[in-house]
Each structure stands twice: as C-alpha cells, then as structure tokens.
Amino acid sequence: MWKKVYDWIEERLGLKALYDNLLDRPEPKGNWWNTLGSASLFLFVIQGLTGIFLTVYYTPSPDHAYDSIQYIMNGVAFGWLIRGIHHWGASLMIIIVFVHMLRVFVTASFKYPRELTWLIGIGLLLLTLGMGFTGYLLPWHQMAYWATTVGTQIAGSVPFLGDFILKALRGGPDLSALTLQRFFAAHIWLLPAALAGLIGVHLYLIIKHGESHYPSRDE
Amino acid sequence: MSGSFSRRDFIKAATALIGGVIGVALGVPAIGYLVDPALRASAKEGWVPILKLEDVPVGKLIPFSFTRVQVNGWERTSTTFGGYVLRKSEDPKDMLILNSRCTHLGCTVNWKEDAQAFICPCHDAKFSKEGAVLDGPPPRPLDRFEEFRVNEAGVIELFFKAG
Numbered sequence: 001m002w003k004k005v006y007d008w009i010e011e012r013l014g015l016k017a018l019y020d021n022l023l024d025r026p027e028p029k030g031n032w033w034n035t036l037g038s039a040s041l042f043l044f045v046i047q048g049l050t051g052i053f054l055t056v057y058y059t060p061s062p063d064h065a066y067d068s069i070q071y072i073m074n075g076v077a078f079g080w081l082i083r084g085i086h087h088w089g090a091s092l093m094i095i096i097v098f099v100h101m102l103r104v105f106v107t108a109s110f111k112y113p114r115e116l117t118w119l120i121g122i123g124l125l126l127l128t129l130g131m132g133f134t135g136y137l138l139p140w141h142q143m144a145y146w147a148t149t150v151g152t153q154i155a156g157s158v159p160f161l162g163d164f165i166l167k168a169l170r171g172g173p174d175l176s177a178l179t180l181q182r183f184f185a186a187h188i189w190l191l192p193a194a195l196a197g198l199i200g201v202h203l204y205l206i207i208k209h210g211e212s213h214y215p216s217r218d219e
Numbered sequence: 220m221s222g223s224f225s226r227r228d229f230i231k232a233a234t235a236l237i238g239g240v241i242g243v244a245l246g247v248p249a250i251g252y253l254v255d256p257a258l259r260a261s262a263k264e265g266w267v268p269i270l271k272l273e274d275v276p277v278g279k280l281i282p283f284s285f286t287r288v289q290v291n292g293w294e295r296t297s298t299t300f301g302g303y304v305l306r307k308s309e310d311p312k313d314m315l316i317l318n319s320r321c322t323h324l325g326c327t328v329n330w331k332e333d334a335q336a337f338i339c340p341c342h343d344a345k346f347s348k349e350g351a352v353l354d355g356p357p358p359r360p361l362d363r364f365e366e367f368r369v370n371e372a373g374v375i376e377l378f379f380k381a382g
Contacts, residue, residue, distance in 0.1 A: 053252060057292070067293035075292065077255040078248035 028213035036100035043093040050086040051188065060184035062177050065140035090132055097128050109212040117205040120198050127195045134187040140180060149175055266376045270304055272369050277306045280330050280348065287379060301327060304375065311369045316377055317350045318362040
C-alpha cells in the first residue's frame, strides 16, 4: 500500500535522484568538528521557526513591546519555552558559527577551491551578528534600550560618515519608535532573507566541491 | 547478524526515532502556544456585589455602580456599569434592579425626584420608576438585571453577563 503511494509520488516528483545526488554523497572520514556547519543550519531553522511563533504575540511598538513579551513569558501556554529557545538559541548560534569558522580555519578548508565558500561564510557571520544586534533591542527593556544606544553610537563614530550611519540605523537622531520598527523589520525580514540566500549559495558550494578532507602529513 | 539490520539502518532508525521525539516534544507545545487564547475561559460573567441590603430602604431608588475589567492579552479595558435598586417590599426577593443605560443610544439616565422619572440627558427620554418608557425615542423599557441574590453577609449581588 505505502509502496504504491510512494511510487506514485516518486514517479511524479523524482526526489530520489535529488536525494542521491545532494544528500547521499560520499564524505571524507567523519569527525564531530565537521558537523558544526549542519548545527549552524539547524539553529538557523530553529531560530526561524521560534521567531515566526514569537511574532504571533510580539508587538514592535514602544507602548506594547515590553508588555507583549511579559505576556508571552507569563500569559501564553509554552510562551516561556518558545522564547527561551529563541533567546538561548541566539547565543548558541553565535558560538557554533564561530567555532565552525575556527575549525575551517584550523583545517585550512578555506583554500582552493573553497575560497568563495569561506567569503560567503564571513558574510553569514556578519549577518548572524546583525541578527543578534537587532534582536537585542526588541524586548525594549532598559538593557535593550541602552545597549542599542551604545551600539549605534559606536557605529556613529566612523569618520565623516558616522553621523549619517547613526541616523540611518536609528531612523533619526534619537532612539525612538522608528528605531524599534526598523530593527524589527531588519530582524524578521531583511537579515533572514539575506541569510537564507547566502546559506543557499554556501550549501550549493559545499555540495559542488564536497567536504574537504583533513590535510595529511605529506600535503 | 546476517546483515539484515545494518549499522546504516540502525543510524537511520535512531535518527528517525530521536527526531520524532524532539518533533513531538516541540510540536505539541507549539500548537498549544498558537491556540492558547481560544482555550481561555471568558472572565466576562460572574456575580458582582453592588449594595448592602440594609442600605436600601423599601420603596426608594438607590443608585449603584460597578466596574468590570476585561483583559485581552496584555491590555486591560475597564468599563463602568450603573443602575438603580428598588425594593418593592421587605422580601429580599421582591426587588427590581434597573440598568441605567438608556435603551435608545446608551447614555446614562438619572433619577429626577421632582419629575418622578428617569431622564436621559441625550434626547430627553423619560422612564417610570419601574423602567417603563413614558416619553421620548427609546424602543423598550430600561433593561433589568434579572439574576440577583443576597449573600450571607447581606450584600446584594447581581449576575453580570457580557453584552
């Protein structure tokens, strides 16, 4: 019965060829350090899912942001779990991405023909940090407010362009409703879209070149 | 083992099993999180204390008011309701509790002793002591709180229903 259903679907979708070529590919000898890329991807997916769930209740306005998060934590069933995963997952993602890059660096996996994978990986690191920076403001409590005040001020210390950058980040000279709204937009639309796009290219390159094996003594 | 269940099969089965457990452990709370507002009991109905029975002399209209707080998520909306109690005899059950919300457009009516009527300030509607329409545009008599009781402490309570 299931075989028939499977065959019917498979005949039309033809996913097996895709699976065989993309996922069932040969790997160099396994090593746990090589799983950190997948772990980063998994965390990205988890952050995406819990983030989508959080937007069901979160309201990006100075009047409601703090209260809506208090409500998620205390009022909604399992709100503490969803936000907890998002909160701790964010820190874990920064750590995992960093250790992943460290491993690529130490094993010299960034060399020919994988330079582009490495460069895109740097873009992914910066975007991940951007997610952390924009997400930090959203609870709109004192720590978030002042961290963003300081963070945007640091960006504003760039010579010549600093004042413009500060205003562009804050949506004006001061931290305001505009800042919260644009950080929210960046956090849930711009940065995730850019991340997803670059992750797609990153994965394509990994499948194209295969995973690097560890350099041997002779190399 | 004759190789019918290989190392690869074991890894596959273990991955599916652990993945399934994690999926259920996260999926069920996620659904609960989404439908949570639909599962909450409405706090709109309930017994509301209004006046002490001993403070209401027979045959005299005594005004009262109470406030209901509606909580939606993190927002609280409080609405004040008012009315008049009229005891028709010594029997605590023989009581009339009128809602002072005018049945025309919802303004608050006031009892005027000299006119012996409830007067609505908006369109000069007039209601009798028992709430019947005497004059003006209202389509029906003043609403009554039909369900009431006197509790052990001698306080009149009415059953509040939303709407």
